[in-house]
Amino acid sequence: MSSRAYQKALNYLSRALRTTAEVRQYLSKNGFSDEEIEEAISRLTAIGYLDDKRYVENYLLSGKALRYGIYRIKSKLLQKGIDLELLNNLPVDEEEEVIKAKEILLKKYKQLDPEDYGKYYRFLVGRGFSPAVARKAVFLTDDKENG
Template sequence: MEESLKSMAMRLLGRREYTRRELGKKLLLKGSNAQEVEELLGDLECKGWLDDRRYVEAYIRTKRQRFGMRKIFQDLESKGVAKSTILEYREEVLEGDLNAAKLVWAKKYSVKPDGPAAWAKQARFLVNRGFDQ
C-alpha cells in the first residue's frame, strides 16, 4: 500500500468525518488503485479512524436544527451510509423534529398564515426542508 495514499486519507480524516463511500471516491479521484483503496478503507475502519456511525452522529448533530428527518436520512443515504445504520438513529432525530420545525418556521415567517394560499406556501417550505406534514 502506497504511503501517500494513507497520508492523504489521514489528512482528509483529520479535517472532518467521512463515510466509507465518500472517502473511497475522493481517493479514487486522485488516481489510486481500487484494490489499494479498499484495503486502506478496511484498515482505517479496523483502527477506528473511519466510522460511518460516528459520521451519522456528527451529521445529525449539525443538521437537526435546520432540517427534518426525511431530508437528513435522504442526505445520509446519498452519502453511502447503510439504511440499517441510519435507522438506528431514527428516534434521536424524531425527538427534536417538531421543535426544529417550529424554529425553522419562526425564523422564516413571523405571523401565522391568514389564508389557504399562505398556509400552503408555509407548509411547502417545511416539507422542502424535510419535515413531515
C-alpha cells in the same frame, strides 16, 4: 501493503470527518487500485479514524443545528454514501420534530395568516420535515398564536 494510499486517506481525513464512500471515491480519483483502497479503508476503520456511524451522529447534531428535518438529513447522508440500513435505524422523535418545525416557522414568519397555511406547509416539507410533522406544526403554531 500500500502505505501511500493509507497516507493519502489519512491526510484527507485530517481536514474533516468523512464517510467511507467519500474516502473510497477520493482515493479512486487519485489513481489507487481497488485493492489499495480497500486495504487503506480497513486500516483506517480498524483504528477508528473512519466510522460511518460516528459520521452520522455528528451530522445529525449539525443538521439539527441548521434546522432541517430528518428527511432532509437522511437525503444528504444518502448522497454522501451512508448505508441505507444505518439511516433506517435513526431515532426519530416526532414531538421533537414538531417543536423544531414550529420554531422554524415562527422565526421565518412572525405572523401566521390562515390563508397561507399551504405556503407554511410547503416550506416545512421543503426543509425536510414529514408531511405529518409539517401539518401538526402549522396548526399547533396557529393555535398558539390565536390562543
